[in-house]
Amino acid sequence: MQIYNFFGIFVADMMKKTLITVFFTALTLSICGQSDWKSQTIGILDSLCADPLFETSQLGLAVWDLTDDSLIYAVGYRQRLRPASCQKVITAVTALKSLGAEHRYSPYVREAGWGWCWDDKITTPEVDGEPLLNDTAVWTLNDVLQPMLKKSDNLMAESVFLQLAGKSGRPGAGRKEAAAEVERLMADLSLNPKDYLIADGSGLSLYDYVTVELLVRVLRYAWQWDHIRIPFIEALPIAGIDGTLEKRMIRTSAHGNVRAKTGTVEGVSSLAGYCRTSEGHFLCYAIINQGIVRARTGRDFQDSICVALTRK
Numbered sequence: 001m002q003i004y005n006f007f008g009i010f011v012a013d014m015m016k017k018t019l020i021t022v023f024f025t026a027l028t029l030s031i032c033g034q035s036d037w038k039s040q041t042i043g044i045l046d047s048l049c050a051d052p053l054f055e056t057s058q059l060g061l062a063v064w065d066l067t068d069d070s071l072i073y074a075v076g077y078r079q080r081l082r083p084a085s086c087q088k089v090i091t092a093v094t095a096l097k098s099l100g101a102e103h104r105y106s107p108y109v110r111e112a113g114w115g116w117c118w119d120d121k122i123t124t125p126e127v128d129g130e131p132l133l134n135d136t137a138v139w140t141l142n143d144v145l146q147p148m149l150k151k152s153d154n155l156m157a158e159s160v161f162l163q164l165a166g167k168s169g170r171p172g173a174g175r176k177e178a179a180a181e182v183e184r185l186m187a188d189l190s191l192n193p194k195d196y197l198i199a200d201g202s203g204l205s206l207y208d209y210v211t212v213e214l215l216v217r218v219l220r221y222a223w224q225w226d227h228i229r230i231p232f233i234e235a236l237p238i239a240g241i242d243g244t245l246e247k248r249m250i251r252t253s254a255h256g257n258v259r260a261k262t263g264t265v266e267g268v269s270s271l272a273g274y275c276r277t278s279e280g281h282f283l284c285y286a287i288i289n290q291g292i293v294r295a296r297t298g299r300d301f302q303d304s305i306c307v308a309l310t311r312k
Contacts, residue, residue: 084263087203161201269298
């Protein structure tokens with residue numbers, strides 16, 4: 001009997017028709033199942049976004065299916081909003097792209113960032129219990145990513161931002177040179193840098209303005225490259241497990257599934273990261289709540305979104 005290779009399975013000629021029927025039946029069921037999941041998810045997200053909260057505040061929300069490489073859902077997709085510490089997503093991915101995870105790191109921060117909002121916590125960053133910001137310490141970018149993202153250390157993010165500035169080779173390089181590196185990433189994503197304002201690397205500045213479109217496009221870009229995806233995702237907080245998500249989404253479907261960067265400054269709460277659906281699809285998403293009186297209100301909304309995306 002002639003032997004056929006059918007999607008990696010060797011079958012005898014007499015089994016060909018049966019396997020073709022089974023394959024296409026399974027494929028149809030899979031497509032229908034995923035279509036049902038998407039339609040149900042859109043319905044749930046529509047309901048969550050109809051909350052009276054948004055009569056008095058602004059929302060940016062985007063969900064991208066990385067498996068199908070398609071946008072699933074968006075509200076305020078291109079509305080410019082303040083990212084808070086989700087700015088660190090942009091800083092980290094730009095640094096991994098431009099410098100690499102093994103970039104030797106001699107950190108310093110000369111001055112406060114342009115337009116900084118001091119409501120957020122400022123600490124002296126450490127790696128393995130040793131101060132990061134001193135004249136003699138030398139680390140790799142990979143060394144500092146986890147504390148920068150999991151603990152959301154602002155000075156650490158600014159020191160990474162200035163490492164980007166150093167790529168210009170100009171004496172006294174600062175914000176403008178660092179922002180130019182971020183703008184090169186935007187251009188690679190076919191986005192217009194003039195549509196955004198990059199004031200710092202941490203998101204503390206009152207002058208940072210981005211969109212959820214930019215955030216999900218950056219997350220999608222990171223996902224596509226192993227040398228960026230692996231160190232970046234390993235450094236993100238895990239819901240219910242560690243970092244700034246340690247006490248969030250506990251005992252929900254998002255627990256241990258969601259990996260995301262949080263952000264909080266006065267009037268703004270944000271979340272941007274990844275999760276896996278019950279259908280096995282990987283998603284990236286960005287959520288910015290702006291104009292809220294209590295940060296908890298934004299966090300609760302974001303957690304509800306994540307639970308909807310990861311529901312069983």
